[in-house]
Amino acid sequence: MNERPDLMAKQLLIYERAVSVSAQRHRDWSVAAGRSYAFARGINAAPLVAAEFLPASLEYAIVFAGEGDAIMPSALLGVRGEENSFVGADGAWGGRYIPAFLRRYPFVFSRSEDGKTFSLCIDEEFEGLNQEGRGERLFDSEGARTQYLSTILDFATQYQTQFTATGRFCAKLRDLELLQPATAQFRLADGQTPSLSGFMTVDRERLRKLPDETLLQLARSDELELIHAHLHSLANITPMAQRLAAAPAAPATAPVEEPAPAEG
Known part of the structure; x- marks a missing residue:
């Protein structure tokens, strides 16, 4: 069997019905967050922001996906299209570092539409959202924002700031023509040979x-450190693939196939 899904085909589908948080609609609602990441079971990658590169690179392969202004880094979580090798049968996360994109859920x-304002939304299909008072309330009895909601808003705001900065970093990689398409191929213990495409890596x-002068600028802005963290993280692809096998399996080829640079 040979599967070759594109990266991140459904990562944003962890949100089934995102609705703006408001006192009018959610005044009596609470959030029982818990520690289950079952909602992420069907995604094979999670977006990362630049501030996460160093801790994430210790156990995930960091790659880039998207086109044009929408290129962003992601942590690979699985080698098949709808399979996350870091979510256990009980919904527990099997890695040490959990991407902020997933910690932010729901x-x-x-x-x-004009891109100038943002509103905080919540997935109303999240199983922990309730009107029975379980967990943390979003608003108090007078309709004022609770400390919990304020903390969530601060976290989401910081994430958005980092997301914007990460977009500038990716734009620089694109402008310097450092990104190239790549494919990861594997041979698992059960005989399957899945491959994963739809992402890019930095061309060494x-x-x-x-x-x-350009390298010096990248070094002084700490962007060169981010690039090196990305490149070193690619060694994590094989251990991730082995999580899917009953016994350790060697990759069929080098973990990442990097095509020759385009001429010109």
Whole structure:
């Protein structure tokens, strides 16, 4: 069997019905967050922001996906399209570091059509959302924001700020033409040979050929450190694939196939 799904085909589908949080609609609602990540069982990647690169690189492969202005980094979580190898049967997370994108759930920011304003939303299909007083209330009896909701809003705001900064970093990689398409291929113990495509990695050779002045600028802005964290993280692809097998399995080829740089 050979599967070759594109990366992140359904990552945003962890949100089934995101609605703006308001005192009018959610005054009597509470959130019992719990520690289950079963909602992420069907995604094979999770977005990352630049501030997460160092802790995430210790156990995940960090890659880039998207096009144009929408290119963003992600942590690979599985080698098949709808399979997350870090979520256990009981919903527990099997890794040490949990991406902020998943820790933020069931909350998310939505952007206005003009891109100037954001509103905090909550997935109303989240099983922990209730009107029985379980967990943390969103608003008090007078309709004022609770400390819990204020904390969530601060976290979401910080995440959005980091998301914007990460977008600028990815735009620089694109402008420097450092990103190239890549494919990860595996041979699992059960004989399956899945492969994963739809993502990009930094081209090491193009990085080496950058002018000294450009490399110095990348180093002074800490962006070179982010690039190196990404490149070193690719060694985590094989251990991730082995999580899917009953016994350790060696990859069929090098963990990441990097095509030759385009001419010109």
